[in-house]
Amino acid sequence: MSNQAVANRYAVALFQLAQSKGTLDQTGEELEVIQSVLQGTPELEKTIQHPKVTLVAKQNVIRNSFAGKVSQDVLNTLLLLLERQRFSIVPELSQAYKQLHHDLLNIAEATVYSAKPLTNEELKQVEIIFAPKAEKSRLIATNKVDTELIGGLRVRIGDRIYDGSIKGQLNRLERNLLAGNR
Known part of the structure; x- marks a missing residue:
């Protein structure tokens, strides 16, 4: 089974647990904090992934790092992932949880590419x-700056792209001219 499929299963279980307890937002925030801590401290991840470090030592590292800072449910999930040698899926789990939460609230994320930084x-x-x-x-x-766009915007929402950039218009014009259309 792929890491994404496993992460989705854990995310659904954690999501249902958080939903039953009314802690959806808090759990999502805690997962994001854990993910940023793991990204910011590669030594922590190296220790957790190292084969010569015992499971008990790894669990102690996780407890010392996150106890009191995250809920017991999130901590138990991390410890379970450690026990089942699946700790590497934490980023995917966090993303899958976030997607479930956004689906529930009918929210989507978009990336807006522009030639210059956009104001808030x-x-x-x-x-x-x-x-x-x-x-x-x-x-x-x-917002992500892409100076190759020349001007205008390109908006990506999921797998959809809305291209109103000058570069996109020039590319469409070129294709039409090459195809013999006007």
Whole structure:
């Protein structure tokens, strides 16, 4: 079974547990904190993945690192992943949990590519305009600068791309001219 499939199973179980306890937001935030800690401290991940470190020592490292900072349910999930030698799926689990939460709230994430950085107000405007197009009640947009666009915007929501950039228009014009269309 792929790591993504395993992560999805753990995410669904943790999501259902958090939903029953009314801690959906808190659990999501805790998973994001854990993921950022793991990314920020590669030594921690090396220790956890090292084959010569015993399971008990690994569990103590996790307890010392996260006890009191995350809920008991999240801590138990981490310890279970350690025990089953699946700790490497924590980033996928966090992402799968986030997707489940967004699906429940009818939220989508978008990446907005622009030739220059957008202001917060411009980003909010994009969120308002594109939320109905994505058939979502809310859109969470992040801006990435791509100077090759020349001008305009390219918005990616899931697997959909809305390209209103000058580069995109020039590419479409070139294809039409090569195809003999006007």
